[in-house]
Amino acid sequence: MEYTQQIQYLKEQADLHKERPEAVPFLEQAINLADAHQDQKESFDLRIELIQAIHFYPKPELIFAYFPWLLARCDEDPEKFDSRTVLWYYKWVLEAMPDYLVLSKEQIMGAMDDFERRAREGNYNPKTIYEFRRILAMKLGDSETARIAQAEFEAAPDPTFLDRMLGIANCDACVLNNSVEYEVFLGNDEKAIRMAGPILKGQKTCHSVPHDTYPSLLLPMKRQKREFEAIGFLEKGYKLIKDRPADFIRQAECMRFTALSGDPREGISMFEKHLPNVFQTLQMMGVMKFYQASAVLFSALAQKGTTSLRLIIPGNAPFFREDNVYSCETLAAWFREQASGLASRFDVRNGNDYYTTHLESLYA
Amino acid sequence: MNQYNFQVNLEGILSLLSQHIYSGPQVYLRELLQNGVDAMQARMRLEPGYKGRTTFEVVPAGDGNPPGLIVEDNGIGMTQEEVHQFLATIGSSSKRVLEGEAITDFIGQFGIGMLSAFTVSAEVVVITRKAGSSEPATEWRGRTDGTYTLRTLEGEFSPGTRVYLSAKRDMEDYFEPEKVLNLLRKYGSLLPWEVTFASEGSAKFITGSTVPWLDTPQDVAAVLKSGQLMFSQAFPLAIPLRARSGGVFGVAFVLPYETRPGGQAPHRVYIRRMLVSENAQGLLPEWAFFLQAVVNADDLKPTASRESLYENETLRKCREELGHNIRTWLIETAKREPRQMEALLGIHAVALKGLAVQDEEFFKLFIDLFPFETNMGSMSMGEIRQRFPLIRYTTSTDEFRQVGRILAARNIMLVNAAYIYEHELIARLPVHFSGTDVERLRSQDLGDELEPVPADVTKGAHEFLKRAKEVLSRFRCEPELKQFTPDEVPALYVRDENMQFLRQAEQGRETANAVWASVLDSFTQSYQEAAHASLILNYRNPLVRKLISAPAGPLFTNCIELLYVQALLLGHQPLTSREMGVLNSGLLNLIESSLKD
Numbered sequence: 035m036e037y038t039q040q041i042q043y044l045k046e047q048a049d050l051h052k053e054r055p056e057a058v059p060f061l062e063q064a065i066n067l068a069d070a071h072q073d074q075k076e077s078f079d080l081r082i083e084l085i086q087a088i089h090f091y092p093k094p095e096l097i098f099a100y101f102p103w104l105l106a107r108c109d110e111d112p113e114k115f116d117s118r119t120v121l122w123y124y125k126w127v128l129e130a131m132p133d134y135l136v137l138s139k140e141q142i143m144g145a146m147d148d149f150e151r152r153a154r155e156g157n158y159n160p161k162t163i164y165e166f167r168r169i170l171a172m173k174l175g176d177s178e179t180a181r182i183a184q185a186e187f188e189a190a191p192d193p194t195f196l197d198r199m200l201g202i203a204n205c206d207a208c209v210l211n212n213s214v215e216y217e218v219f220l221g222n223d224e225k226a227i228r229m230a231g232p233i234l235k236g237q238k239t240c241h242s243v244p245h246d247t248y249p250s251l252l253l254p255m256k257r258q259k260r261e262f263e264a265i266g267f268l269e270k271g272y273k274l275i276k277d278r279p280a281d282f283i284r285q286a287e288c289m290r291f292t293a294l295s296g297d298p299r300e301g302i303s304m305f306e307k308h309l310p311n312v313f314q315t316l317q318m319m320g321v322m323k324f325y326q327a328s329a330v331l332f333s334a335l336a337q338k339g340t341t342s343l344r345l346i347i348p349g350n351a352p353f354f355r356e357d358n359v360y361s362c363e364t365l366a367a368w369f370r371e372q373a374s375g376l377a378s379r380f381d382v383r384n385g386n387d388y389y390t391t392h393l394e395s396l397y398a
Numbered sequence: 399m400n401q402y403n404f405q406v407n408l409e410g411i412l413s414l415l416s417q418h419i420y421s422g423p424q425v426y427l428r429e430l431l432q433n434g435v436d437a438m439q440a441r442m443r444l445e446p447g448y449k450g451r452t453t454f455e456v457v458p459a460g461d462g463n464p465p466g467l468i469v470e471d472n473g474i475g476m477t478q479e480e481v482h483q484f485l486a487t488i489g490s491s492s493k494r495v496l497e498g499e500a501i502t503d504f505i506g507q508f509g510i511g512m513l514s515a516f517t518v519s520a521e522v523v524v525i526t527r528k529a530g531s532s533e534p535a536t537e538w539r540g541r542t543d544g545t546y547t548l549r550t551l552e553g554e555f556s557p558g559t560r561v562y563l564s565a566k567r568d569m570e571d572y573f574e575p576e577k578v579l580n581l582l583r584k585y586g587s588l589l590p591w592e593v594t595f596a597s598e599g600s601a602k603f604i605t606g607s608t609v610p611w612l613d614t615p616q617d618v619a620a621v622l623k624s625g626q627l628m629f630s631q632a633f634p635l636a637i638p639l640r641a642r643s644g645g646v647f648g649v650a651f652v653l654p655y656e657t658r659p660g661g662q663a664p665h666r667v668y669i670r671r672m673l674v675s676e677n678a679q680g681l682l683p684e685w686a687f688f689l690q691a692v693v694n695a696d697d698l699k700p701t702a703s704r705e706s707l708y709e710n711e712t713l714r715k716c717r718e719e720l721g722h723n724i725r726t727w728l729i730e731t732a733k734r735e736p737r738q739m740e741a742l743l744g745i746h747a748v749a750l751k752g753l754a755v756q757d758e759e760f761f762k763l764f765i766d767l768f769p770f771e772t773n774m775g776s777m778s779m780g781e782i783r784q785r786f787p788l789i790r791y792t793t794s795t796d797e798f799r800q801v802g803r804i805l806a807a808r809n810i811m812l813v814n815a816a817y818i819y820e821h822e823l824i825a826r827l828p829v830h831f832s833g834t835d836v837e838r839l840r841s842q843d844l845g846d847e848l849e850p851v852p853a854d855v856t857k858g859a860h861e862f863l864k865r866a867k868e869v870l871s872r873f874r875c876e877p878e879l880k881q882f883t884p885d886e887v888p889a890l891y892v893r894d895e896n897m898q899f900l901r902q903a904e905q906g907r908e909t910a911n912a913v914w915a916s917v918l919d920s921f922t923q924s925y926q927e928a929a930h931a932s933l934i935l936n937y938r939n940p941l942v943r944k945l946i947s948a949p950a951g952p953l954f955t956n957c958i959e960l961l962y963v964q965a966l967l968l969g970h971q972p973l974t975s976r977e978m979g980v981l982n983s984g985l986l987n988l989i990e991s992s993l994k995d
Binding site for chain 1: 658794817903905910911914917918972
């Protein structure tokens with residue numbers, strides 16, 4: 035079989051497994067084939083497909099293996115390789131970077147500066163630059179830098195119709211969702227919920243919205259004593275993200291909420307479903323939040339009188355038991371300690387105490 | 399203090415309806431049809447034995463007038479007071495809550511259906527007379543500017559309602575006879591009332607035809623034929639659908655082509671025999687993506703636009719019941735009609751595998767029927783289990799391709815479970831079948847599956863492997879010595895997914911700028927320990943045998959490196975710059991060496 039036919043077959047298989055983890059290995063094989071035959075154009079297109087498919091793969095760090103090659107091709111031959119497309123996905127990579135403890139703050143900000151340089155060279159609307167500076171600052175626990183970025187974001191001109199069609203500006207739904215998350219970050223619950231109105235009414239949607247919005251508003255809704263509505267958000271939100279294996283942060287938010295306001299038994303199903311992937315990834319931000327949510331879940335169960343549970347836990351879990359019976363208090367303590375350890379590491383990396391403080395507030 | 403009434407901007411409301419609620423102006427016909435049906439139903443409650451009739455008559459354009467439409471029903475009609483209340487008061491509905499009957503849709507509840515007529519007609523005239531009342535007929539004329547007039551009519555009018563519309567500019571298309579006829583058939587052909595369409599002296603019945611899936615569901619051939627007409631494709635099978643929740647009655651057609659998870663065929667839903675949607679979501683469970691359904695539901699609730707299903711507890715229960723319905727049919731068919739099930743599996747194995755993952759009973763009944771790709775050809779799981787008590791499987795098509803043939807030569811069966819649901823199904827086998835064990839083959843285990851070399855050879859090759867390990871260490875690769883056919887393959891390269899990451903990262907690093915080179919270095923460090931790759935050398939290959947006894951030195955290094963690169967190429971692995979350099983210089987060195995000799 036000619037290599038092009040093989041690639042076509044692999045692409046078809048990937049397409050048949052669209053939005054499933056099985057798609058990624060097929061695309062990786064196709065990329066290997068294209069690279070082995072030095073077919074840069076095919077490799078470029080396949081890597082773009084792979085980056086989209088990684089959304090549904092349990093090891094999201096894979097994006098870092100494949101993305102830099104795309105940038106290098108655009109730098110080498112801007113006529114042949116579309117830099118706008120690559121800048122679009124640069125945003126996804128940039129947003130993911132703070133989630134990885136293997137990366138230093140300098141590396142993260144280095145990539146942000148690189149992105150900004152490219153965006154300005156391409157004459158793209160600067161609002162996106164400030165939006166991502168704000169997102170990174172939030173994830174690095176730096177509220178002052180986030181505030182400055184927010185001010186610049188507000189002052190920058192809105193993207194025009196052409197900016198949206200031909201530029202790198204996020205869609206309205208994402209921009210609004212990101213602004214909602216900023217307000218949640220600041221602790222402005224009421225404002226966040228109000229701003230999210232168009233999303234919650236279904237007027238603004240995209241591939242990430244309201245998937246991201248519902249989980250991020252669960253705690254704010256609870257704090258605003260709107261638990262009944264939040265239960266509806268939990269149902270809708272979890273349904274949207276439950277089959278996104280790498281969406282640990284949203285899964286954690288849903289799981290935590292079941293412990294605080296919903297049905298902890300639902301939380302147990304979520305815990306069992308997502309834990310295997312948590313042990314496989316390098317995305318420590320997701321791992322930390324999942325661990326913290328697990329601590330809350332098992333604490334809540336213990337407080338409600340459930341001393342032990344039969345659970346399906348992967349064999350490589352440090353606390354794995356052959357009899358599959360686990361003490362809720364022991365699990366709660368283990369997860370709390372692990373989450374706390376990770377929070378400290380993030381704080382050392384970021385140079386502040388945001389995560390240690392933030393995690394403590396989530397136990398309250 | 400003065401009291402005022404809220405003012406309603408009719409144009410604003412119409413804009414809201416047309417932009418945010420209705421899918422298009424054509425829905426005015428459905429709303430008028432619904433009003434007629436409601437009026438006839440209301441009259442039937444008062445007069446059992448009454449025969450309801452509604453007529454739609456298109457009046458062609460002429461004498462400078464635009465085309466028009468007259469809708470006449472012999473339903474309950476309205477008194478003048480009711481006209482004031484229900485036609486001229488936005489938000490007030492004539493759909494009364496009678497004993498045991500609830501208002502089941504938002505538009506009916508809020509009485510805004512009639513407004514849809516104003517999307518196509520600048521003026522709407524209604525002449526109505528209440529059945530069972532001595533009150534004379536009333537004429538109501540409403541305009542889009544929000545004004546209306548009301549007068550009592552002299553003369554005899556039969557009970558019922560007549561609605562007169564006249565096309566607005568640019569809305570003439572919606573009065574085109576063929577279009578009106580088709581839309582009426584689309585929305586109302588199932589209605590249990592006499593509905594006719596008239597135009598230029600001729601009349602056609604909209605209703606009254608037999609609908610096989612509804613009226614004669616036992617006639618499978620007729621049902622399949624009706625499905626073909628409805629959806630413009632032939633279906634191989636039809637599954638009856640019944641659910642108490644929602645009062646659902648219908649059929650699900652098995653699609654004649656393979657479909658993928660996440661897709662949803664457009665289901666057609668009627669509510670109380672009026673078409674609500676040709677693309678209803680949420681009717682069937684997610685795993686039923688291989689079916690396309692048409693149903694009538696008496697108790698499901700439409701959304702505000704009356705064009706899709708409202709997600710509530712009734713719909714959820716209905717969906718569960720229909721899921722159970724379909725599962726039961728599949729199970730019964732597998733028992734009684736194995737050929738039909740075989741045909742179904744031939745097209746929809748993926749869908750049925752998805753169901754088996756979720757449903758234990760279904761898994762136990764169907765797993766043995768599912769086909770799987772193996773290195774010994776496609777086999778059903780039943781055959782696999784019968785022949786191989788230990789089922790080895792890989793989740794990588796790449797690995798399957800590389801080693802499948804080699805393992806087959808040793809009569810070791812390997813299943814390619816890289817496809818959706820397959821490794822989940824296989825992993826469950828030991829839980830349900832005591833005589834079946836499964837083993838996932840990872841790349842680092844592949845060497846163990848190949849035939850070992852004799853003990854004396856292992857001893858003699860110890861130095862060789864030590865030297866080879868040194869040569870290969872810079873490529874993060876471990877040598878192993880095994881024997882396998884075909885003999886002419888000197889070596890196989892196998893790696894795990896972590897090594898795939900490292901190789902891609904290395905490739906990316908070659909051309910990355912400083913920022914990204916640094917990022918890749920950080921990830922590479924994290925993956926180093928976990929990554930695994932082996933070069934499995936084939937003792938049956940003459941060149942490998944010679945190498946085992948070759949002395950250490952540049953030639954030995956050259957040969958091992960070239961075998962490594964050759965194995966990469968055989969395995970369709972792209973070469974890094976370093977490996978490309980090894981290939982170029984290695985070949986040149988060999989040529990030089992041969993020329994010297």
